[in-house]
Amino acid sequence: YLNLLLINSFILLLFYSKIFPYFKIYVDLNYTVPCVRLLNATHQIGCQSSLSGDVGVIHFLESEQNLDWVLNTGHSPPYMVVLEGANFILSSMISFNSSGRVAGVAVIEPNTNLPGDFSPHTQCPNENTGVYTEQYDPAYAHCNRTLWNPLGNGLSYEQFHFPIFSLKDDNDTQVIRQCFQAHNLGVNGSAPEYPLCAMQLFSHMSAVTDTPTCIRRNKIQNDFSISPEKVCDPLGGVNVWTSTRLINNTDKGHKKSESVVIAAARLDSRSFFFDLAPGAQSSASGVVALLAAAQKLCFFFFFQETFDYIGSSKMVYDMETQQFAVDMDNVHSVLEVGQVGLRSSNSPIWLHSDPVSRRNSSVDEETAAKNTNVNVSEPDASQPLPPSSFQRFLRARPLPGIVIQDHQSVYTNRYYESMFDNPENLNMTYPPDLSPDEQFNFVTETAKVRGNKPSCPVTLCTVSQLLYGFLIKSKNPWFEQIIPSDFASRLVDRPTNFYTGVHLQKSEASFLVEYILANLTGTVVNVTQENCKNQRENEDDKDNKYFYSYSWVQGALAPNSSDRQSFCVRSSVRTSPAISPAFDLELLTSSDYSTWTESRWKKITGRIFLVASHDLEMLTLGVGIGILLLSLLLTYIISSKADILFCSGREPTNATY
Ligand SMILES: *[C@@H]1O[C@H](CO)[C@@H](O)[C@H](O)[C@H]1NC(C)=O
Ligand SMILES: *[C@@H]1O[C@H](CO)[C@@H](O)[C@H](O)[C@H]1NC(C)=O
Ligand SMILES: *[C@@H]1O[C@H](CO)[C@@H](O)[C@H](O)[C@H]1NC(C)=O
Ligand SMILES: *[C@@H]1O[C@H](CO)[C@@H](O)[C@H](O)[C@H]1NC(C)=O
Ligand SMILES: *[C@@H]1O[C@H](CO)[C@@H](O)[C@H](O)[C@H]1NC(C)=O
Numbered sequence: 001y002l003n004l005l006l007i008n009s010f011i012l013l014l015f016y017s018k019i020f021p022y023f024k025i026y027v028d029l030n031y032t033v034p035c036v037r038l039l040n041a042t043h044q045i046g047c048q049s050s051l052s053g054d055v056g057v058i059h060f061l062e063s064e065q066n067l068d069w070v071l072n073t074g075h076s077p078p079y080m081v082v083l084e085g086a087n088f089i090l091s092s093m094i095s096f097n098s099s100g101r102v103a104g105v106a107v108i109e110p111n112t113n114l115p116g117d118f119s120p121h122t123q124c125p126n127e128n129t130g131v132y133t134e135q136y137d138p139a140y141a142h143c144n145r146t147l148w149n150p151l152g153n154g155l156s157y158e159q160f161h162f163p164i165f166s167l168k169d170d171n172d173t174q175v176i177r178q179c180f181q182a183h184n185l186g187v188n189g190s191a192p193e194y195p196l197c198a199m200q201l202f203s204h205m206s207a208v209t210d211t212p213t214c215i216r217r218n219k220i221q222n223d224f225s226i227s228p229e230k231v232c233d234p235l236g237g238v239n240v241w242t243s244t245r246l247i248n249n250t251d252k253g254h255k256k257s258e259s260v261v262i263a264a265a266r267l268d269s270r271s272f273f274f275d276l277a278p279g280a281q282s283s284a285s286g287v288v289a290l291l292a293a294a295q296k297l298c299f300f301f302f303f304q305e306t307f308d309y310i311g312s313s314k315m316v317y318d319m320e321t322q323q324f325a326v327d328m329d330n331v332h333s334v335l336e337v338g339q340v341g342l343r344s345s346n347s348p349i350w351l352h353s354d355p356v357s358r359r360n361s362s363v364d365e366e367t368a369a370k371n372t373n374v375n376v377s378e379p380d381a382s383q384p385l386p387p388s389s390f391q392r393f394l395r396a397r398p399l400p401g402i403v404i405q406d407h408q409s410v411y412t413n414r415y416y417e418s419m420f421d422n423p424e425n426l427n428m429t430y431p432p433d434l435s436p437d438e439q440f441n442f443v444t445e446t447a448k449v450r451g452n453k454p455s456c457p458v459t460l461c462t463v464s465q466l467l468y469g470f471l472i473k474s475k476n477p478w479f480e481q482i483i484p485s486d487f488a489s490r491l492v493d494r495p496t497n498f499y500t501g502v503h504l505q506k507s508e509a510s511f512l513v514e515y516i517l518a519n520l521t522g523t524v525v526n527v528t529q530e531n532c533k534n535q536r537e538n539e540d541d542k543d544n545k546y547f548y549s550y551s552w553v554q555g556a557l558a559p560n561s562s563d564r565q566s567f568c569v570r571s572s573v574r575t576s577p578a579i580s581p582a583f584d585l586e587l588l589t590s591s592d593y594s595t596w597t598e599s600r601w602k603k604i605t606g607r608i609f610l611v612a613s614h615d616l617e618m619l620t621l622g623v624g625i626g627i628l629l630l631s632l633l634l635t636y637i638i639s640s641k642a643d644i645l646f647c648s649g650r651e652p653t654n655a656t657y
C-alpha cells in the first residue's frame, strides 16, 4: 500500500509539474551582454538579478509616452522592459528602479550610432583620484573650472535592483518582438489576455555592499571553506612599456644620471555593459598615435585608468618605492596622448598642462611648447589638466608635462565611455566594394588627418593599419605575423575590446600593444626557437634577458603553403602589474588609490516563455492540492478496508482442506 501511495503521489506531481505551466516552452536568448556589479571602498554600482533569475511580462517601450503603462497602469506587473537605445536614459531608469514594477530591462543595441549623444559616464571622470584635490588647489577641485564630460549622465555609476542586459543579436530581438506582438498587445486597447509572453534574466552577483566587505568574505572562504569560492576580484591587468635606451629591468630603483621622458597613453575603456568597450576615441586614438610615433621616448601604456587611475597609480607607487627600473627622480617629463581621433584637418592639436605646477618657473620653462611644424595651440593658461595619467605623476612631484588632446576645453567626444564610441564615431569608413585585404591597405580620411605628414607614407600606412587592427578587426595580415602562435586564437574579426580585466589578466588591448610595440621598436634576430623561448641569444648567454625580451612570433605564410616562417624578435618591451596598491597595502577604504572590484557570478543567461496568470496558477495549484489530498484519503480508505474490498486476501496459513 505504501507503494501504491508513493506511485499515486508521484503521478500527481508529474502531472502538475508538466501540465500546470501548460506551455512553458523556453526559447534561450543567444547573445546577451549583462551589466555587472562593481564595488569600491564605499559603494556598489551596476546590476544583478535574484538567485533564481527575475521574471517579468515583456513590454516594448516604444517611446517615453508609454512609460506610464509600466509604472502605473499595466495590469500584469512586474514588467521586463525592452527598449531601443534612444530610450535608454537616466530618468526612465531611475523611475523603474523606484517603481517596484520592473523585473528587468533589455536594451536593443542599435546598428548605427545614435544621432544625438550618449555618455553613461560621470561628468567629471576620476574626480577624486586625480591631482586636483582641495589641498592641491581648491579652485580646481571637482572639475570646478572645466566640466570635462558635460554630456555624462552617470548611468554607469548607478545601482539597479534588477538585471539589465544588452541584446546584441537581431534574431533574439526578432523572436522577442514576435512573442510580444502575438501575446502582449491587447485587442483594441483592452488589457491583453493570458497567457502572456515573459522573459527571465539571470545575472546573480556574489558580492554585495562594498570592497572591504567582499574582500573579507573572500578571506573567510579561503580560511574556512574546503572549496573556497571567491566573491569578487580586484580590477587589474598589465601596463605595457618600453624604452629607447637599454634599461636593466631587474635593477630596480634610482639610476644615476638617467633622465627619461615618459610618453604615455591609456589602454582601457568601458561602457555601461560588461565586456563591451570599443573605446575608439577615448582609448584607441591615443594608443595608435603613440604607437605610430617612433621618437626617442620611453613609452608607457597605462591600463585600467577608467577606474580611478589603477595603472598609473601603481606605476608611480612602484617608482616611489624602488620597485621599478627607474624612479621618480629619473623622470624628466611626461608627454601623454589622450583623445585625438576627432580632429578635422585644419583644427589644431591642443597641448594641455597643469597651471598649478607651472607656477614654478623651472617647471613652466620646460613645459612651454617648443615650436614644431604641426598646428598646435595651448588652451587658456588657467585651465587645468583634463583627466589623465599625468595627474598621478603630479600628485607625486611637480613635473613638466603636457597632455595632447583634440579638444580645447570640454570633450568633443559625444559618446565618451559608451558602446557608441566605435569606429563610426571616428568616421572610419571604407568604400563598400573593398575586400578585407584591400580595406587593410586603404588609407582612410581619419588616418590622413592623424598622420599629418604627407612626406612620410610609411607612418601614414602604419597609422591606417593600426586603426584598422584596433577598430575593425585584429585578425589581419600584419597582426597575425607579429604574435606568438599561442595567441593566434585571440585575434578576432571584430573591433578590439578595451574592457578592463581583473588581477593580472592581460587584456585584449594590452596583449596587442605589447606585440605591436615589439614589432615597431624591436629587431629580428637569428636565434633558435628554443633559445628565443628561454630569453637568450645562444646557450652561453646569461645577461641579455635583463635588458631585452625575446618573442618567437608566427611570421608570414610561406608561399604556396599553410606553414608560417616564424622568427625571433628582440625588443625591450615589458609588462608591469596594473593592480591598485590599495590591495597590497590593504588600504581597502583608501580614497587615494582605486578600490574597485568586480563581483563574480555563476550564470548569465536570458530566455523567454509564456506564462499563465497568477490567479490561474493559484487556482490550478489549489485544485491540484485538493486532488492530492483526496487521493491520499482514498488510498488510506482503500488500504484500511482492503480485506473487505479485495476479499480474496491472503490464504490463512492454518487453512485446512
Ligand atoms: C565609490 O563610488 C561611488 C559611486 O560612483 C562614489 O560616489 C564614491 O565617492 C566612491 N567612493 C570612493 C571612496 O571613491
Ligand atoms: C538569424 O536567423 C537567420 C535566419 O533565420 C539565420 O540565417 C542566421 O544565421 C541567424 N543569425 C544568428 C546570429 O543566429
Ligand atoms: C538560439 O539558437 C538556437 C540554436 O541555434 C535556436 O534554436 C534558438 O531559436 C535561438 N534563439 C533565439 C532567441 O534566436
Ligand atoms: C476592434 O475595433 C474595430 C473598430 O472599432 C472593430 O472593427 C474590430 O472588430 C475590433 N476587433 C476586435 C477583435 O474586437
Ligand atoms: C564625420 O563625418 C561627419 C559627416 O560627414 C562630419 O560632419 C564630421 O565633421 C566628421 N568628423 C570628423 C572627425 O571628421
Ligand SMILES: *[C@@H]1O[C@H](CO)[C@@H](O)[C@H](O)[C@H]1NC(C)=O
Pocket: 360, 361, 362, 363, 398
Ligand atoms: C621648482 O621646481 C624645482 C624642481 O622640482 C625645484 O627644485 C625648485 O625648488 C622649485 N622652485 C620653486 C620656487 O618652488
Ligand SMILES: *[C@@H]1O[C@H](CO)[C@@H](O)[C@H](O)[C@H]1NC(C)=O
Pocket: 478, 481, 482, 518, 519, 520, 521, 522, 523, 524, 569
Ligand atoms: C614587423 O612586422 C613586419 C610585417 O609583418 C615584418 O616584416 C617585420 O620583420 C617585423 N619586424 C619585427 C622587428 O618584428
Ligand SMILES: *[C@@H]1O[C@H](CO)[C@@H](O)[C@H](O)[C@H]1NC(C)=O
Pocket: 526
Ligand atoms: C643564422 O644562424 C645560423 C647558425 O648560427 C647560420 O647557419 C645561418 O646562416 C644564420 N642565418 C642568417 C640569415 O644569418
Ligand SMILES: *[C@@H]1O[C@H](CO)[C@@H](O)[C@H](O)[C@H]1NC(C)=O
Pocket: 559, 560
Ligand atoms: C605556387 O603554386 C602555383 C600554382 O600551383 C605555381 O605556379 C607557383 O610556381 C608556385 N610557387 C611557388 C613559389 O612554389
